[in-house]
Amino acid sequence: xxxxxxxxxxxxxxxxxxxxxxxxxxxxxxxxxxxxxxxxxxxxxxxxxxxxxxxxxxxxxxxxxxxxxxxxxxxxxxxxxxxxxxxxxxxxxxxxxxxxxxxxxxxxxxxxxxxxxxxxxxxxxxxxxxxxxxxxxxxxxxxxxxxxxxxxxxxxxxxxxxxxxxxxxxxxxxxxxxxxxxxxxxxxxxxxxxxxxxxxxxxxxxxxxxxxxxxxxxxxxxxxxxxxxxx
Ligand code: SAM
Numbered sequence: 001x002x003x004x005x006x007x008x009x010x011x012x013x014x015x016x017x018x019x020x021x022x023x024x025x026x027x028x029x030x031x032x033x034x035x036x037x038x039x040x041x042x043x044x045x046x047x048x049x050x051x052x053x054x055x056x057x058x059x060x061x062x063x064x065x066x067x068x069x070x071x072x073x074x075x076x077x078x079x080x081x082x083x084x085x086x087x088x089x090x091x092x093x094x095x096x097x098x099x100x101x102x103x104x105x106x107x108x109x110x111x112x113x114x115x116x117x118x119x120x121x122x123x124x125x126x127x128x129x130x131x132x133x134x135x136x137x138x139x140x141x142x143x144x145x146x147x148x149x150x151x152x153x154x155x156x157x158x159x160x161x162x163x164x165x166x167x168x169x170x171x172x173x174x175x176x177x178x179x180x181x182x183x184x185x186x187x188x189x190x191x192x193x194x195x196x197x198x199x200x201x202x203x204x205x206x207x208x209x210x211x212x213x214x215x216x217x218x219x220x221x222x223x224x225x226x227x228x229x230x231x
Pocket of ligand 1: 004007026027028029030049051052055085087102103104108113
């Protein structure tokens, strides 16, 4: 299957394994991963965030309940919301999630946004688990036609060492552990190149205390809700 499907499947497998109830996808683009996740029966709250409202709106109708959902209502409740905003800004609507996914997002962030990202995701949202995927630049020579970056909008592409040192530093700073994996295997004999897509799975080390949930000053809402469906 194409690489993007392998990334989505990786997240879906993780959801089936750990059964988070509340999942937020940051940089959700056309909501394809959210659409896949709505079939995971453990999920009760799904949220998407993207800085580009038009790409989110393209296929968001796919997240609406179908006639069958009304004719055969299931036991679980499911709320799906889409927000327009940036991962560089905090918004209270992103609190209380069990799993936050950032699939092929960080390489699109400007330096200033990437700097704020750890505090927003790990410090503020502070979910029990965070999944971050990004291209592995060491794999690029194996991809036909790739010169500098795989996509012109990428602000950077990291080697395994660069991603791992950023991830380990971030994890240490916010009390998470991190493990590295990926999708898209290198050819036999070239294992040192690593996966085509590198993935970090971060797990919060300590249960959240009331203090870390409640910040000193209440955080103002800055995201705009562009879609909401209640099943
Ligand atoms: N996660 C999707 C996937 O794997 O198919 C889409 C990845 S796409 C390559 C990156 C997305 O991140 C784009 O939809 C872009 O609009 C979004 N994005 C870029 N900067 C962002 C920011 N600061 N806050 C939120 N989303 C952002």
